[in-house]
Amino acid sequence: MKKFLLYFLCLISLTSCSLFPRDNTKSVKEHTGKKAEEHQITPPDDKEPNHSLLENTMELAQEGKVATSNFAVHMNSINDVKKQWGPAANTDQIGGIYYANYPAKHTVFGYNAKNILVDIRSYDEQLHQLTYPQIVKTLGKPDYLRTNQDDQIYGYKITQQFELRFIVPKNTEKVDHISLLSPNDTVATTTPPYILPIKGVSKNLSVTAWQNMQNWRNQMIQVAKNHQNFVFLNGPNKKRVALTFDDGPDLMNTPSIIETLANYHLKGNFFFIGEKVKKYPEVVQKAYTNGNLVLSHSYFHHDLSKLQAVEIKTDLAQTEEEIFEVIGKKPALLRPPYGAVNNTVITTAAQNGYKIVLWSIDTLDWSQMESSNIEYNVLKNIRNGDIILMHSDDDKVQTAKALPHIIEELTRKGFEIVDLQTLLGQKAYK
CATH class of the missing domain: 3.20.20.370 (Glycoside hydrolase/deacetylase)
Incomplete structure (x- = not known):
């Protein structure tokens, strides 16, 4: 069961090139045999991190929020978003998680079968200047590192309810977006949907x-x-x-x-x-x-x-x-x-x-x-x-x-x- 949950949580992470890619993730331990805490990267001295941006991101994450919206994972529903922001520009679904994209707001919302927000992705332009070494210098080492195709995913377990992830494409080495996740809410969406096969016959059809x-x-x-x-x-x-x-x-x-x-x-x-x-x-x-x-x-x-x-x-x-x-x-x-x-x-x-x-x-x-x-x-x-x-x-x-x-x-x-x-x-x- 633990392996299944780990795989499922890995599955729903997004890449920088697509809103809804397939996520084949592996932990640092799987790649190197070492824990995430042993993954050593020293921030360069000539690039000072944006402490205020990162500290604000962490403070908001403790409330289940990101800077690009007032909505919170685990606490708000997608209906709350639609009531304030209107319909999404486009939508998609992976496993039991549904995604609504609001590009003008630099935000993607993931929600479960009960319409509760379980994932909020922020594509705020300010984030694009951050690098992994800068993140570590302010926030310390992440709790885990995973890879997803051409991305590195650095995860911080904020509370028992929330996780904050920084998605960094390997080709840029700068943050593409952040993902604030409520993993406990995603687990409940694994029940297969009730969708019936379509019935009805006619002898007059060729x-x-x-x-x-x-x-x-x-x-x-x-x-x-x-x-x-x-x-x-x-x-x-x-x-x-x-x-x-x-x-x-x-x-x-x-x-x-x-x-x-x-x-x-x-x-x-x-x-x-x-x-x-x-x-x-x-x-x-x-x-x-x-x-x-x-x-x-x-x-x-x-x-x-x-x-x-x-x-x-x-x-x-x-x-x-x-x-x-x-x-x-x-x-x-x-x-x-x-x-x-x-x-x-x-x-x-x-x-x-x-x-x-x-x-x-x-x-x-x-x-x-x-x-x-x-x-x-x-x-x-x-x-x-x-x-x-x-x-x-x-x-x-x-x-x-x-x-x-x-x-x-x-x-x-x-x-x-x-x-x-x-x-x-x-x-x-x-």
Whole structure:
């Protein structure tokens, strides 16, 4: 277990050339057979260390902080950061740690599955003038030395809760950034995430189409693992599920579905297309008034993964403005058409205040439209936390027909049918 924890803590250290590299670290003892305290480097006499900068860094570290922010590891959450600084410029994930990059603030935040900050990286320009000998002259020898590809990592155990690391690239011999870590908080993130494989079949798909769909499904599982808290296939492992409806509104099936949900006193989730919202605002209003969530499915139903970031941003803005005109709220949950996502879609969505919601059960009601197959895909595959994909546009009569039986059987099986805000614990509106 000790070896595992040491490996895990080594794994999450960053290099100077990439925000999220693979970290193959070894201690000084592993390299030389000696302890870190025996690693002798004498500071040169002609380079005086910046005592005030280093002393201030150490004082802040004792509080779990760095100079580039007021947030503290172990004490603040990533939600605190977002509330003050807004969405990150980009995000990524390594193991059970998620990273949010704020380049304008010279800071990267690492947080665990509970959203608690466990690592704060500071890229403050003042740090770049420091060398290892200068650090030692002020702070003394580090508690450990590790190597990560082309970097040296010098670690100081500040308290039982905090560790301060100086990352020094070998080619510059000057500090690239510091990392303030709460190791105890990182250990709790090793539980594998609850991400479900996507289910649903259709006999009307060709062999090639089916294989393409399977490939996409496998890719989305990896995307959800790499972008947890930003891309969702399903909710937590609780006996709850969500019914979602894409491609509306229309004048027949969407109102029918809204009425069915109302009859069973349930809330659904409608991912509406912007240009249709403009065409049928009264249907959108009815969906919202009945307590359903009105969410974004883009404006024209184009493949967002084939667009540039500025085009995606424009599309999302148009859609949310149309929805805002009707219900007075702007959605914060997005389902890209066709489930087509890439890094540009994910990053642009995050920068504009969106989380991406896909699905874990596909009824394939657009392929094999019989109500019996729609019901089969749901009831045969249902699991805790499933997000169920259906459609509500004008040729989905069989979907509307299947819905009452699906609701009754899910209820009989003991599943609670909730909206996505409840299922995921994510805000539906900005």
